Amino acid sequence: EKVEITKEQQALVKSIVDAYNRHQIPQDVTKKLLQEQYSAEENFLLLTEMATNQVQVLVEFTKNIPGFLSLDREDQIALLKGSAVEAMFLRSAQVLSKRMPNGYTEVLKERVRNSGMSEEFMTPMFNFYKSIDELQMVQEEQALLTAVTILTPDRPYVKDYQAVERLQETMLIVLRKLCVLQHPQDPQYFARLLGRLTELRTLNHYHAEMLTSWRMNDQKFTPLLCEIWDVQ
Numbered sequence: 204e205k206v207e208i209t210k211e212q213q214a215l216v217k218s219i220v221d222a223y224n225r226h227q228i229p230q231d232v233t234k235k236l237l238q239e240q241y242s243a244e245e246n247f248l249l250l251t252e253m254a255t256n257q258v259q260v261l262v263e264f265t266k267n268i269p270g271f272l273s274l275d276r277e278d279q280i281a282l283l284k285g286s287a288v289e290a291m292f293l294r295s296a297q298v299l300s301k302r303m304p305n306g307y308t309e310v311l312k313e314r315v316r317n318s319g320m321s322e323e324f325m326t327p328m329f330n331f332y333k334s335i336d337e338l339q340m341v342q343e344e345q346a347l348l349t350a351v352t353i354l355t356p357d358r359p360y361v362k363d364y365q366a367v368e369r370l371q372e373t374m375l376i377v378l379r380k381l382c383v384l385q386h387p388q389d390p391q392y393f394a395r396l397l398g399r400l401t402e403l404r405t406l407n408h409y410h411a412e413m414l415t416s417w418r419m420n421d422q423k424f425t426p427l428l429c430e431i432w433d434v435q
């Protein structure tokens with residue numbers, strides 16, 4: 204059937220993509236990634252700084268998702284806490300899959316590999332990065348997929364499930380149309396995108412284990428990360 208995007212759906216995509224592009228990691232933070240010396244402690248500190256920065260970026264992006272701020276305030280918090288790790292996986296995956304200038308991608312990968320993280324977490328993580336890379340998403344798809352992840356209604360402590368489901372449904376309808384228009388030769392593309400969200404959920408589980416193993420080695424997180432991940 205002829206798929207076309209309505210005017211208001213176009214406006215929705217534009218506002219989400221603008222928000223997605225407006226909030227990037229500041230240059231001085233990413234520059235440190237290239238300059239600081241390599242040690243597990245230094246790498247962990249840098250990644251902690253990046254993650255803390257990313258949470259702030261995530262909050263700003265989420266506030267620009269049409270309808271999010273009209274949700275119950277406690278549900279807004281529950282959605283942010285429940286989706287933070289998945290949204291950051293998507294964001295860092297998109298960064299790692301870009302062929303960044305001056306070996307930035309390799310540097311980030313190296314620091315992740317040598318940050319005191321357990322091997323058992325590495326494999327699923329880098330498999331996920333590879334599967335995102337293979338999708339070669341355009342920025343509209345990246346931004347909408349991140350919004351869909353944040354608006355997942357079955358997160359812990361969400362009270363008004365239906366309100367969140369309605370918002371997510373709106374995003375999914377637009378995302379499906381975009382996929383059909385963007386990848387006419389691959390009718391399964393949208394389904395493959397949603398498959399990534401299932402893979403993301405499994406990474407949540409690994410990440411929770413990783414946090415406890417880091418805490419056991421008495422690694423410090425920032426107050427913002429402690430709050431969003433309920434640690435310390």
Ligand SMILES: CC(C)c1onc(-c2c(Cl)cccc2Cl)c1COc1ccc(-c2ccc3[nH]c(C(=O)O)cc3c2)cc1
Nearest residue numbers: 227228247250251253254257288291292294295298315428
């Ligand atoms: C607290 C630290 C050690 C941590 O715990 N889990 C993760 C952790 C890990 Cl490894 C993997 C996945 C998720 C988490 Cl949440 C992390 C590190 O998290 C991140 C590290 C880097 C980035 C990152 C790096 C470069 C970037 N450039 C841009 C850009 O927009 O230009 C965004 C961006 C984000 C995001 C999260």
